[in-house]
Amino acid sequence: MIELEGVGRSFTVRRRTGRLLRREKAVVHAVRDLSFSVAPGEFVGYLGPNGAGKSTTIKMMTGILTPTEGRLRVAGLDPSRRRTVLARRIGVVFGQRTTLWWDLPLRDSFELVRHLYKVDRNTFRQRLDELTELLELTSFLHTPVRQLSLGQRMRGDIAAALLHAPPVLVLDEPTIGLDVVSKAALRAFLSELNAERGTTVLLTTHDLGDVERLCNRVMVIDQGRLSFDGTVEDLRATAPDESSIEDVVARLYTGGGTAAAEPAQQLGSSVAQ
Numbered sequence: 295m296i297e298l299e300g301v302g303r304s305f306t307v308r309r310r311t312g313r314l315l316r317r318e319k320a321v322v323h324a325v326r327d328l329s330f331s332v333a334p335g336e337f338v339g340y341l342g343p344n345g346a347g348k349s350t351t352i353k354m355m356t357g358i359l360t361p362t363e364g365r366l367r368v369a370g371l372d373p374s375r376r377r378t379v380l381a382r383r384i385g386v387v388f389g390q391r392t393t394l395w396w397d398l399p400l401r402d403s404f405e406l407v408r409h410l411y412k413v414d415r416n417t418f419r420q421r422l423d424e425l426t427e428l429l430e431l432t433s434f435l436h437t438p439v440r441q442l443s444l445g446q447r448m449r450g451d452i453a454a455a456l457l458h459a460p461p462v463l464v465l466d467e468p469t470i471g472l473d474v475v476s477k478a479a480l481r482a483f484l485s486e487l488n489a490e491r492g493t494t495v496l497l498t499t500h501d502l503g504d505v506e507r508l509c510n511r512v513m514v515i516d517q518g519r520l521s522f523d524g525t526v527e528d529l530r531a532t533a534p535d536e537s538s539i540e541d542v543v544a545r546l547y548t549g550g551g552t553a554a555a556e557p558a559q560q561l562g563s564s565v566a567q
């Protein structure tokens with residue numbers, strides 16, 4: 295369902311030199327030589343410290359960014375070349391940002407999503423009824439998005455991402471800022487979606503409770519490279535003397551997830567501007 299072969303993404307940045315007002319070009323390798331595949335129906339946690347390359351990977355998977363190296367396929371498509379077609383096969387939720395229309399009632403945002411994805415009216419009504427019930431949207435369906443609480447808005451965003459019934463769902467920190475009750479409800483929904491519908495889910499999170507409760511596979515990225523790929527049990531086995539999963543994961547993180555910038559002239563020509 296998701297396949298990466300030697301995928302890399304670098305950015306050219308300008309950084310200060312020691313000399314006043316002088317800046318030189320440098321290259322940040324946000325993601326390096328990343329290879330993995332995710333099979334249909336897997337629920338994968340994609341972890342890493344701040345700046346490790348998680349969002350960059352997701353942006354490449356959804357076609358927002360083009361890889362500077364390697365080959366990537368999602369639902370059989372090259373995301374950067376077939377972004378519009380891919381949009382019909384993938385649902386994406388960024389926890390820190392909404393894709394809903396800020397001034398419109400939630401229900402109207404869903405109607406726009408229906409038009410964008412060309413979902414026929416009957417199928418839409420049926421899916422919306424189902425999502426409204428499962429995500430408990432009824433009480434705020436007619437409220438403008440800007441007036442929703444974070445938890446309500448997140449449920450709205452997830453419903454919007456699923457209205458076209460995509461086989462793949464990519465979630466970037468979906469539980470960020472949610473209270474324990476909202477978090478539990480969202481986890482229950484995602485778990486059911488994966489188990490009942492077989493939706494493939496890739497989730498980035500800093501909340502290891504999400505991983506323990508939801509994921510049958512965990513990948514850890516650090517400084518742009520994959521440093522772990524296995525089950526939650528395999529993950530625990532990397533540090534059997536640690537009692538909490540937070541401590542196990544902290545051991546895996548090298549303490550500086552962000553790739554250091556290198557001077558541009560030392561590098562090859564395959565660098566994005």
Ligand SMILES: Nc1ncnc2c1ncn2[C@@H]1O[C@H](COP(=O)(O)OP(=O)(O)OP(=O)(O)O)[C@@H](O)[C@H]1O
Pocket residue numbers: 305306307322323324342343344345346347348349350351552553
């Ligand atoms: N557009 C950009 N231009 C320059 N550097 C970038 C750009 N986007 C990301 N980076 C750099 O790439 C690296 C990886 O960033 P990314 O956002 O993918 O990390 P992340 O794992 O999602 O971090 P976080 O957990 O903090 O959200 C960082 O060093 C970041 O500064």
